[in-house]
Amino acid sequence: MHLHQYAETHEVSNQVPPLDGANLYRLDLPLQQWTRRFGAGWAEARLETYGALAGGPLMAAGFLANENKPLFKSHDRYGHRQDLIEFHPAYHELMRTAIEHGLPSLPWTHPQAGAHVARAGLTYLHSQAEAASGCPLTMTFAAVPALRLQPDIAQQWLPKILASEYDPRNLPIEQKAGATIGMAMTEKQGGTDVRANTTRAHPLGAGGPGQAYELVGHKWFCSAPMCDAFLTLAQTDKGLSCFLLPRHRPDGTRNQFYVQRLKNKLGNWANASSEVEYRGALAWMIGEEGRGVPTIIEMVGMTRFDCMVGSSSLMRQALTQAIHHCTHRQVGGRALIEQPLMQNVLADLALESEAALALSLRMGHALDQPNDARETTFARLVTAVGKYWICKRAPEMIAEASECLGGAGYVEDTILPRLYREAPVNSIWEGSGNVQCLDVLRALAKEPGVLDALFDELGDGHGERRLAAHIERLKSDLNDHDDIHYRARQLSEDIAVALQAKLLLEAGNAVVSDAFIASRLEGRGRVYGALPRGVGVAALLERSAPQLA
Template sequence: MSQLHHYAETHEVTNQVPPLDGLNLYRSDLPLQEWVRRYHGGWADEQLSAYGQLAGGALMEAGFLANENKPAFKSHDRYGHRVDMVDFHPAYHELMAAGIKAGITSAPWTDPRPGAQVARAATMYLHNQAEAGTSCPMTMTYACVPALRLQPDLAEIWLPKILSGQYDPRNLPIAQKTGATIGMAMTEKQGGTDVRANTTRAYPVGVGGPGQAYELIGHKWFCSAPMCDAFLTLAQTDKGLSCFLLPRHRPDGSRNEFYVQRLKNKLGNWANASSEVEYRGALAWMIGPEGRGVPTIIEMVSLTRFDCMIGSSSLMRQALTQAAHHCAHRTVGTRVLSEQPLMQNVLADLALESEAALALTMRMGYSLDNAHDEQEDKFARLVTAIGKYWICKRAPGMINEAQECLGGAGYVEETILPRLYREAPVNSIWEGSGNVQCLDVLRALSKEPGVLDVLFAELGDGHGSSALKQRIERIKQQFADTDDIQYRARQLTEDVAIALQAKLLLEAGNSTVSDAFIASRLGEHGQAYGTLPRGLDVEALVARSTPTTLQE
């Protein structure tokens, strides 16, 4: 055997891509920097750079650990007492602490300056690339604020802890906490999206009405992040479906009658615990008018839907980063992949999809920053549903194409791409799936005067693009024809989304990007990525989104 020892080394490892460990996800993302500045978030440049460095380094590593070590449900302690606890890996807590400290749950409310929502969206965009599961509880905590403010007496108790910027995972009553997180529990087995079919009942402890205590009996088929300190939930009263704040602890410090039945075994989103729960006389306080639970909680839902846009956009960006980096270093034949025409076509197409999603997301952030303006408020009402539908719908296919750029390596768990792919569907399903969003677009247009006018004022006359002008005219004709409009709702929503993205890219002034987007999305374009028409500057598009190029 000793004579054969020199054969033990069968090959030399060559043609491998250098690691992206420690990449500053902000400084290496030129489109993100430009869109943040465009919508008045430039003042956050340094803090975004710092978080980009953290997200691409320590938090990226923590993301792998949090997903490799899923949360575990502990129903009882060793003495047999029911405790309903979920244990998380320390990496989960590291991610939560970093995101909350960076203001993902609080910044636009504690420092509502121009661009605050845009800067916060950018921070979430960076965080979500490192680990998306922790974004769920942070999203709900951020989004609960407008709903809680409808009930000032409860807000006075809860908001100081929600907005403290401190992560406190201890299972204690709110009075003993330095920070609080908020979850949501709406859907039930028999109804799903149709929350008006909920059977959970709320019984007043004394005098009923807004701000008063009730006991809830029933179940929730989905309760996300069950270790939160309180939950916004829905239950029926004599006047109909109403909204409640249900804490994990009663005022005397005892545990509430809130019982976790099991954790969901999900396709992705592994670091986050999603559960089924029962209320067995759980104490909760009514928020907003009795019987108006859906309009009350929609204040929260509209913001969580916005975060679905951020989430899907960020997953696409990370997938693009991985694909572009790989192709910039991997040689096939005698040429680097990113220099080969067909791969340039694919990478440029992926880059267009990513930047268009980012553009619409940041435009929505600008709208939220200016919600006091009636036009912007109506724009946000409509485009939240449009953007949530289209961006979340595009993410899984785009990420799969990015995986293919790496070949078999993109299918292996040592890379982040399988996790991104598993994560992508949740945003299109959570907070209302595709049909719900498209029907909400029709609802906004039919029930809220002026919304359609705001849309066409935003789209304008095509901004010098004949292709966009033709698309806008077609959209007007489609909305004027109300026959079987529900049947056509997805096509309508898609057409509006693409037209808005084209308009935003045109306005931004980078003709390389806007010309390519319009030529492909409004012109002849194949069904798969990598079918861009001739005559586009694909090299410039690829260079714009390749992290190694931007760092040099």
């Protein structure tokens, strides 16, 4: 008897076809419908173009950028201090593509109805391919409202910030075609408590808004240290103030900005985050002296919005991967997606994904109406509510989606591990969950019109019995001020799911809204996949399945 001479021991079968090259906009029916609903139908061709890029070359670049983390090059080969960050070409491809397509600039360069929604849609697509590059893109986008508070500085910087050309060269701003902006707020001893910052700002002249200072101190977290300038906080005699600190001085020499090390992070690998020191670094005051927090909050509000969009994006890509896998993978002679318990899980994930998208784009719709006082007030609340709830839901949702792939979802050959590692940063960055919930209470209690804006938005829940009852309970709970800080997370959750239920109900898809209300307002499940009986799971899956035809 002779042994078989072939090396192959088995036939490879029951494998899922790749999604490589799929247009992430075309396959996403909820994204198409919600962008149109909130006034960005005019951007459909732009979104479709970017969907093809995100599902094709940018997806491939995302894997490469994560496999080749940025490197800190403190000195050049001659021994001169340079403080540069070296990136893989794939990272530059991601940044170049995003900037050329207006991700950091669209609402500012083309202000019109639906511009913030369109830009959120583009960001939603980009982040599915590679979310870490969103850090400098977001901060460049979000710096604009803060810089506009100081017109003389804005006049010099905004043309480069809003340019549609990516220029990663380490040169003075005058020599560059485009610029990116980073941020440095937190210090070792304070973290979220930025008022505990010890960095000092020393005026070089009279001082005051728009004037030059030298900063001495440290920042424990400086996001994207390769950027051309940073919004940062430092103490003056009148208190904590906001400054723009460039990498170069006006004479072209390097500023006294020193990178100590790059952070070794759980995720967000393609992006560089760092600790830095200012050793007499030249910077210009932005906004009123002693009012640094309100000034930089102009930036923080926009970055928190992008945390909502980014988390929603990660959830969508996880859902896409899970449904695609279960559509093609056979277990016991049947596709996984045909099996009732898996249908329950996937439909529940689809509900979470669409509700997150709806609330995020509703926020974009509010930003698209800057002259509407009610919408501005509403956005103030939703920034904190949405940042808390959507970012909190993402890690659990992505973990469940990964489990749908079994062991395949746990290996780096798929995108699921990267999505899972990326998710916590949106919850932590720009204020952790507790910070957001306390901000919700602060807005409701201290800012005129916020409570009215919330209940004007919710109304009577369009007469839907379960939602109306939830709204009445919410009113009662908010009027009860005993131990309200202790209850802040529950109140924030109740606001978030009420808003999501109302948005889904208004959109007119009864299968989606009824399933959401039944599971989120009445349901007993504490994990995904515990939808109650009677939910239209087949219709939910058909709606959210990748539309590949």
